[in-house]
Amino acid sequence: MTITPTPAESIAGSIAESIADLRRAVTGDVLVAGDDGYEQHSQGFNLALVQRPAVVVVAADTEDVARAVRFAADHELPLAVQATGHGTARVADGALLLVTSRLTGVQIDPQARTARIEAGAKFAAVLPAAQEHGLTPLLGSTTDVGAVGYTLGGGFGWLGRRYGLCSDSARSFELVTATGEVLVACAEENPEVFWALKGGGAGALGVVTSMVLELYPVTEVYAGNLLYPAFMARDVLRRYRDWVDGADERLTSSVVLMNFPPIDDVPEPLRGQSFVMVRGCWSGDLEEGAALVDEWRAWRPPVMDLFGPLPFSAADSISQDPVDPLPAMVTTECFDTLSDAAIDVLVQAAVPPPGRAPLLVFAEVRQMGGAVRAGAAQAANDLARQAEFVLEMVGMPVNAHVGLALEAHLRHTRAALAPHVTGATYLNFTEGQEKQERTASAFSAAHLARLQAVKAALDPHDRFSHGLYLRG
Numbered sequence: 001m002t003i004t005p006t007p008a009e010s011i012a013g014s015i016a017e018s019i020a021d022l023r024r025a026v027t028g029d030v031l032v033a034g035d036d037g038y039e040q041h042s043q044g045f046n047l048a049l050v051q052r053p054a055v056v057v058v059a060a061d062t063e064d065v066a067r068a069v070r071f072a073a074d075h076e077l078p079l080a081v082q083a084t085g086h087g088t089a090r091v092a093d094g095a096l097l098l099v100t101s102r103l104t105g106v107q108i109d110p111q112a113r114t115a116r117i118e119a120g121a122k123f124a125a126v127l128p129a130a131q132e133h134g135l136t137p138l139l140g141s142t143t144d145v146g147a148v149g150y151t152l153g154g155g156f157g158w159l160g161r162r163y164g165l166c167s168d169s170a171r172s173f174e175l176v177t178a179t180g181e182v183l184v185a186c187a188e189e190n191p192e193v194f195w196a197l198k199g200g201g202a203g204a205l206g207v208v209t210s211m212v213l214e215l216y217p218v219t220e221v222y223a224g225n226l227l228y229p230a231f232m233a234r235d236v237l238r239r240y241r242d243w244v245d246g247a248d249e250r251l252t253s254s255v256v257l258m259n260f261p262p263i264d265d266v267p268e269p270l271r272g273q274s275f276v277m278v279r280g281c282w283s284g285d286l287e288e289g290a291a292l293v294d295e296w297r298a299w300r301p302p303v304m305d306l307f308g309p310l311p312f313s314a315a316d317s318i319s320q321d322p323v324d325p326l327p328a329m330v331t332t333e334c335f336d337t338l339s340d341a342a343i344d345v346l347v348q349a350a351v352p353p354p355g356r357a358p359l360l361v362f363a364e365v366r367q368m369g370g371a372v373r374a375g376a377a378q379a380a381n382d383l384a385r386q387a388e389f390v391l392e393m394v395g396m397p398v399n400a401h402v403g404l405a406l407e408a409h410l411r412h413t414r415a416a417l418a419p420h421v422t423g424a425t426y427l428n429f430t431e432g433q434e435k436q437e438r439t440a441s442a443f444s445a446a447h448l449a450r451l452q453a454v455k456a457a458l459d460p461h462d463r464f465s466h467g468l469y470l471r472g
């Protein structure tokens with residue numbers, strides 16, 4: 001019997017001697033198929049996206065990153081960058097996968113109100129360190145994502161309408177370019193690269209080895225969820241639309257059509273049940289926040305009231321995102337208004353008829369606007385930021401059969417929503433091939449041209465071909 005090597009194994013086999021040299025040169029790990037750790041480091045958070053890289057380099061420092069990048073150039077290998085794999089674009093099959101997860105340094109400067117964050121650090125390491133000084137970064141729904149990857153894609157979190165996207169808070173990046181050169185991008189140095197990295201360059205322009213973010217003085221919020229029965233979905237969505245119309249920017253909120261999966265990780269009263277949830281975070285005076293949420297309580301008492309004062313250090317409890325890797329299919333749309341017709345499509349797509357299993361785990365509509373829109377014109381991802389609402393739909397392809405059904409369901413739902421959406425894409429809410437296919441729709445034509453020019457100057461041979469698609 002002959003055993004045919006996989007493409008990843010063939011490529012690695014053809015440059016085996018060079019890989020041995022690379023192994024000696026780097027401080028971190030160099031792994032090929034069959035090595036201990038190869039599977040573990042190739043797999044990102046989304047188990048539905050399986051990667052077979054030719055070589056994995058788990059970098060221990062910036063020098064390792066530069067060596068790996070030069071190695072990829074010498075052997076004409078495409079380069080993919082991964083911190084946690086929460087936002088994998090094109091899978092790294094046959095590529096050199098540069099894993100940053102060991103670059104976890106975080107330094108807070110309380111006087112300057114900044115954090116210097118290395119490429120592999122999660123917000124889970126940044127938030128507690130910042131909170132010790134009464135400060136926070138503009139993190140998203142979970143501290144489990146990589147701070148750098150999140151920021152490169154924009155980064156819309158619970159303080160977003162008040163302070164903007166996390167990319168607005170970036171003060172500088174250190175970047176290893178396709179030639180292995182290290183450059184600083186900030187307002188004074190390489191300003192065009194700096195602009196591109198803030199919302200327009202994830203995985204496509206080089207490897208960010210560290211960044212400096214501004215921090216904000218928030219320690220306590222009024223936040224959480226009100227759960228209503230799923231049969232009230234239409235009424236709750238319409239009321240939500242009216243509730244957030246002209247909302248104060250200290251409120252960032254969403255409405256979620258939620259089908260809690262019937263799995264052990266979900267606590268008993270919620271497990272396997274469907275709800276429509278009003279979710280949010282008020283970062284002003286706590287009594288004012290309570291009064292805002294009281295409007296819902298007075299309208300109809302929720303079946304579960306999980307809104308209240310919350311230390312911002314516990315911000316993860318607002319969305320309670322999963323922390324263990326799982327298979328997921330994700331898609332997104334942007335809206336200027338939530339028409340009754342769009343609401344009908346969403347309810348039909350997400351709320352299962354009685355006795356039927358749902359395909360989606362959730363459909364969440366977050367209100368953008370506020371500081372997100374105010375900063376849109378200057379930001380790289382200008383089109384995505386102009387929307388009033390951003391929708392994220394997520395399902396779990398637990399097997400191939402469900403995967404096919406889910407893919408069709410997401411496609412049909414997007415088609416039904418087409419008359420109601422802006423056509424722009426907030427790229428952090430895409431994964432896999434879709435992230436590349438929809439890259440252009442995040443940017444106005446002028447901004448896309450600027451990004452393509454930065455890409456052409458920094459990476460003319462498209463070595464970084466597994467992130468956003470920025471080739472002209």
Ligand SMILES: Cc1cc2nc3c(=O)[nH]c(=O)nc-3n(C[C@H](O)[C@H](O)[C@H](O)COP(=O)(O)OP(=O)(O)OC[C@H]3O[C@@H](n4cnc5c(N)ncnc54)[C@H](O)[C@@H]3O)c2cc1C
Pocket residue numbers: 044045080081082083084085086087088089100119139140141142144145146147148149150152153154155156157201202203204206207208209321322428429466467468
């Ligand atoms: C459960 C969950 C909750 C989320 N919540 C939010 C949210 O509230 N708001 C929001 O805006 N987004 C959210 N996201 C999206 C998430 O922020 C993006 O997917 C982000 O890109 C993840 O970054 P990462 O580094 O963890 O993931 P990775 O998959 O490792 O990286 C994501 C992308 O960034 C690139 N990248 C990563 N590190 C570097 C680097 N050092 N240099 C260059 N490129 C790099 C990668 O190549 C890839 O294209 C969520 C995602 C999940 C799965």
